[in-house]
Amino acid sequence: MATKVYIVYYSMYGHVEKLAEEIKRGASTVGGVEAKMWQVPETLPEEVLGKMGAPPKSDVPIITPNELAEADGIIFGFPTRFGMMAAQFKAFLDATGGLWRAQQLAGKPAGIFYSTGSQGGGQETTPLTAITQLVHHGMIFVPIGYTFGAGMFEMEKVKGGSPYGAGTFAGDGSRFPSELELEQAFHQGKYFAGIVKKFKSSS
Secondary structure (H helix, E strand, C coil): CCEEEEEEECCCCCHHHHHHHHHHHHHHCCCCEEEEEEECCCCCCHHHHHHCCCCCCCCCCECCHHHHHHCCEEEEEEEEECCEECHHHHHHHHCCHHHHHHCCCCCCEEEEEEEECCCCCCCCHHHHHHHHHHHHHCCEECCCCCCCHHHHHCCCCCCCCECCECEEECCCCCCCCCHHHHHHHHHHHHHHHHHHHHHHHHC
16 A cells, blocks of 8 residues: 655645745655645635735645644655734644644654745744644654755755755745755655655554
């Protein structure tokens, strides 16, 4: 049976979705792994999103909380809001109480990726504060550490991400993930999927 890796994300302007696509590509290179992208539900009305200049959502399916239990491992992605995950993603996690009561996510590997507006805008605080959600579910956090190699030490180019996971800088919204940031996302997907596969086979 295939190892199921879910990439579950919220993306208002498309930056996080670009990272999600690369994470899926990376995870799909691991033999025996089935990677699937999911969006969490939007909480803002269309009228408000229009005023904010948000583009239409892609056709990636919307996930329900109970579907999380089907995955062998989950990578969660979201933009930051004041150094923490966006409210849309928090609202989704707030709806996972039934899974928590039944401990259906306990023991599952989990990763994190994210987007911030600036270098001081939450590249570390966003994943760090998100770990509390994983802890309460008993999930096993899988950071990328420094496994991305030299790309982790790039000093000449603007690059998001950290040992916690892949990341990007959106700036005023016009900047999209760079080639190096996309490579890091690809690496995270491949690295995470490999660990989930090993974890599943040994359990």
